Amino acid sequence: MTERRAPRARATTLVKRTEILHAATTTFGAKGFKNGPLTEIAEQVGMTHAGILHHFGSKDQLLLEVLKLRDAEDVADLEGAHIPEGVELFRHLVRTAFANEARPGIVQAYAVLSAESVTDDHPGRPYFEERYRTLRQEIVDAFTSICVERGLTTPHTLGLAAASILAVMDGLQVQWLLTPDDVQLAEASAFAIEAIAARALSPQELPLDLGSARASAAPRA
Amino acid sequence: MTERRAPRARATTLVKRTEILHAATTTFGAKGFKNGPLTEIAEQVGMTHAGILHHFGSKDQLLLEVLKLRDAEDVADLEGAHIPEGVELFRHLVRTAFANEARPGIVQAYAVLSAESVTDDHPGRPYFEERYRTLRQEIVDAFTSICVERGLTTPHTLGLAAASILAVMDGLQVQWLLTPDDVQLAEASAFAIEAIAARALSPQELPLDLGSARASAAPRA
DNA sequence: TACAACTTACTGACAAGTCGGTAAGTTCTG
DNA sequence: CAGAACTTACCGACTTGTCAGTAAGTTGTA
Structure with missing residues (x-):
């Protein structure tokens, strides 16, 4: 949504990655993994598909991190409980x-x-x-x-x-x-x-x- | 499996169609609909993918007939009961x-x-x-x-x-x-x-x- | 502080492959 | 012969991944 003029490199990268992971969740949910094109994920975050691959290496790897993200967030929801x-x-x-x-x-x-x-x-x-x-x-x-x-x-x-x-x-x-x-x-x-x-x-x-x-x-x- | 040298046209056609539907069930089950290529279905029944299209018109139509087939067979299993x-x-x-x-x-x-x-x-x-x-x-x-x-x-x-x-x-x-x-x-x-x-x-x-x-x-x- | 060396985050173009669908021709069969 | 059952050949669209290049930022150093 909002443009970020990177104040800190490390932090911004993490935000971008999470943004991509959420976009990927949307696309994989709407079309499945095999049929969810990287291009569609990329344009949701204002990027080209090559940019996504730069971050995650491969589409398979992106999927794995998408799956891991939910677990991480679910655990976070328990808030240390x-x-x-x-x-x-x-x-x-x-x-x-x-x-x-x-x-x-x-x-x-x-x-x-x-x-x-x-x-x-x-x-x-x-x-x-x-x-x-x-x-x-x-x-x-x-x-x-x-x-x-x-x-x-x-x-x-x-x-x-x-x-x-x-x-x-x-x-x-x-x-x-x-x-x-x-x-x-x-x-x-x-x-x-x-x-x-x-x-x-x-x-x-x-x-x-x-x-x-x-x-x-x-x-x- | 076995090659069939079509002896009768009409009866054979029905047999062929059912054979294709079963092959499609296998392929769609193994790879999903969007990722199950017609070519794979075709080679199971000794044909090219264009041959499948000749019988069913489109891949979408083939899916619908695959789904209907199971219902038909389930009803048949009840044997008029x-x-x-x-x-x-x-x-x-x-x-x-x-x-x-x-x-x-x-x-x-x-x-x-x-x-x-x-x-x-x-x-x-x-x-x-x-x-x-x-x-x-x-x-x-x-x-x-x-x-x-x-x-x-x-x-x-x-x-x-x-x-x-x-x-x-x-x-x-x-x-x-x-x-x-x-x-x-x-x-x-x-x-x-x-x-x-x-x-x-x-x-x-x-x-x-x-x-x-x-x-x-x-x-x- | 100033500048060089290096890293990160991309873009754009392209390679290579896959897939569904179509058109035209061929073979088989009744 | 007529028509069904194909095949061959091909198109156009789409996809993932690679690669070279670039702009921006970061780090090291004097």
């Missing part, structure tokens, strides 16, 4: 879902990029593999700590529950991006998280009795 | 999850394409919007029919539950594709569906009490 433990982690997840409704850009970038990352030799793949593994573990730990607190034996379904919680949050984002009027991102996230946690922590009656469905798979191979 | 109603629909969803573990190609195609469809002017977008709307409605109807059957008043959370169920199935697919060893696609799907349905149909105690998290959203705008 501890990583949430126990029930606090689930509250944090729900808060995040509510906050996400106000920043569709980043939500879209993550939704698009995480799915794109499963394609052949995608440079973001290792990042997302690691990210999901870490988040699942954090959720399992939170569940475990709740069980200890409440004197429950830890169920063997915590892994399933952890994966399901992340899955529902991601999946809801896609539906929300497609039909924002039909899907309430945060409400549904809160509902589902509570449902899955309830099931994991205190397995009660099974209103659907889906057990029989497990046995027979659909015909098509 | 009714669209599942009530509890049967949920059993069908779980069966599908188990069946999907055996066909990672199609799973990946849908995971990649549905997320890609939220990008700017994506030709698959209307299809996915409609698809999710329809599926959500089917699930809501199934819930409603269960409520009627059991003499329950229909909760106002059925919409949230329906979106959540679809979300968890989609989200688990992405995690499963990224780390197949860590995530059990079908088990987790069954677990989550049961959890969400339980919560929607018989809201019991809330072990997490996440209500307070709704009020305060995270700082970042």
Whole structure:
């Protein structure tokens, strides 16, 4: 936006880099990584694409730094506070879902990029593999700590529950991006998280009795 | 795989078209729509890319027919049986999850394409919007029919539950594709569906009490 | 302070490759 | 022969990355 007449070299560079990273988030969110041209990112920050490459070396490297940036900012948002433990982690997840409704850009970038990352030799793949593994573990730990607190034996379904919680949050984002009027991102996230946690922590009656469905798979191979 | 020296024109054409559609599913699944080149699809069926264009007119059109094909095949799998109603629909969803573990190609195609469809002017977008709307409605109807059957008043959370169920199935697919060893696609799907349905149909105690998290959203705008 | 040596942050032009689509011609088949 | 099913050849558009050059700032030094 505003022109900066570099007072200090080092500081200005950092600002420019962050500006580029945010522009890249926008473009990758709007068009995906492979189809988000460097030119479009460049013109958002008043530069040529060669300038971007000067800063980041390659498009792949730019993607990796875009992904790292969000993590850095998310941690910054916690403002030195501890990583949430126990029930606090689930509250944090729900808060995040509510906050996400106000920043569709980043939500879209993550939704698009995480799915794109499963394609052949995608440079973001290792990042997302690691990210999901870490988040699942954090959720399992939170569940475990709740069980200890409440004197429950830890169920063997915590892994399933952890994966399901992340899955529902991601999946809801896609539906929300497609039909924002039909899907309430945060409400549904809160509902589902509570449902899955309830099931994991205190397995009660099974209103659907889906057990029989497990046995027979659909015909098509 | 095997070369076909067309014996009959009309019948062969249909076969060829379906063969192309399956090849396209593979390529779009592996590389996405925008980055899945027609050439790659063409060589899978022993053709040049111009041959594909001869059959489908444009790449966009090919995508739409790829998406329609799966619906057609899924319906065919039901073999003239009714669209599942009530509890049967949920059993069908779980069966599908188990069946999907055996066909990672199609799973990946849908995971990649549905997320890609939220990008700017994506030709698959209307299809996915409609698809999710329809599926959500089917699930809501199934819930409603269960409520009627059991003499329950229909909760106002059925919409949230329906979106959540679809979300968890989609989200688990992405995690499963990224780390197949860590995530059990079908088990987790069954677990989550049961959890969400339980919560929607018989809201019991809330072990997490996440209500307070709704009020305060995270700082970042 | 003054000036040289060096670094940083770019631009503009270009190379090299990819891709979708079209047009025109060829082969196959009924 | 007529028309469907292609192929070959090609265009135009787009992309990433490289490279040389330039303007501006920074550092070292006397």
